[in-house]
Amino acid sequence: AKESFSWEEYLKETSSSPAPPSFFRQSRVPPSNDFKVGMKLEVHDPRNSTSVCIATVMGMTGVRLRLRLDGSDNTNDFWRLVDSSDIQPIGTCEKNGDMLQPPLGFRMNASSWPMFLLRTLNGAEMAPATAFKKEPPPLSQNNFKPGMKLEAVDKKNPYLICPATIGEVKGEEVFVMFDGWRGAFDYWCQHHSRDLFPVGWCSVTKHSLQKPGNSVNLPKNLHVLTAAHTPSKPSRRSMPAPFRLPSPLPPLPVRKGVRGRRPKS
Numbered sequence: 001a002k003e004s005f006s007w008e009e010y011l012k013e014t015s016s017s018p019a020p021p022s023f024f025r026q027s028r029v030p031p032s033n034d035f036k037v038g039m040k041l042e043v044h045d046p047r048n049s050t051s052v053c054i055a056t057v058m059g060m061t062g063v064r065l066r067l068r069l070d071g072s073d074n075t076n077d078f079w080r081l082v083d084s085s086d087i088q089p090i091g092t093c094e095k096n097g098d099m100l101q102p103p104l105g106f107r108m109n110a111s112s113w114p115m116f117l118l119r120t121l122n123g124a125e126m127a128p129a130t131a132f133k134k135e136p137p138p139l140s141q142n143n144f145k146p147g148m149k150l151e152a153v154d155k156k157n158p159y160l161i162c163p164a165t166i167g168e169v170k171g172e173e174v175f176v177m178f179d180g181w182r183g184a185f186d187y188w189c190q191h192h193s194r195d196l197f198p199v200g201w202c203s204v205t206k207h208s209l210q211k212p213g214n215s216v217n218l219p220k221n222l223h224v225l226t227a228a229h230t231p232s233k234p235s236r237r238s239m240p241a242p243f244r245l246p247s248p249l250p251p252l253p254v255r256k257g258v259r260g261r262r263p264k265s
């Protein structure tokens with residue numbers, strides 16, 4: 001079996017450097033995770049952020065909580081950091097004069113919500129106020145530069161944190177590229193996104209870190225660059241400068257047994 005991923009070796013191999021920790025909206029000293037599976041809390045419904053719902057901690061990884069909205073199905077679990085401002089102790093909503101809402105996609109008849117709420121809270125283990133940590137303050141500016149390495153949540157598989165590279169920087173946003181996945185999981189996000197972490201974060205918070213994929217980092221729209229015509233207006237998602245292909249392109253590798261076959265375009 002292959003030994004686990006080491007940033008130290010990988011940074012050397014790729015002669016790259018990590019983005020400085022001060023560029024991230026994360027605590028310099030990561031918070032402790034004082035939650036337990038089964039505890040209940042209040043959370044802003046991710047699909048309807050103006051409503052506050054009840055959720056149960058279904059699992060934990062490092063300082064991230066896997067949450068499920070009470071009254072919702074089991075296919076919409078989501079993750080929040082213990083220092084996320086989206087979560088709060090039960091009773092906070094009422095204290096603020098608001099009402100707890102059924103989640104979007106409440107499994108029962110809307111009229112049964114008040115009774116459901118009573119039942120779900122009756123005898124529930126509520127997460128103590130001390131478990132909720134203060135969210136780090138907003139950052140003054142976007143300091144990221146293309147090529148800097150980081151650890152980032154894979155939004156398509158949000159339980160995963162993976163090695164990534166800043167591909168492009170535009171105003172308040174950054175383009176996050178997942179190393180070794182040919183652009184399939186890349187995304188634009190705010191530089192202060194809580195889904196971005198400095199190199200070493202997983203190790204100190206005891207979250208598993210994926211290995212980079214096996215593919216060379218090429219864009220999905222490779223055919224655009226190999227086509228005979230000039231590409232039409234460059235999109236915001238065009239390939240970031242450090243990864244531009246050499247021109248002319250090297251010949252495509254020919255696989256044994258598929259003689260004569262060529263990609264369509």
Ligand code: MLZ
Pocket residue numbers: 154157160162178181185210
């Ligand atoms: N096994 C899945 C997950 C890939 C995760 C990539 N993360 C950047 C797949 O191969 O699609």
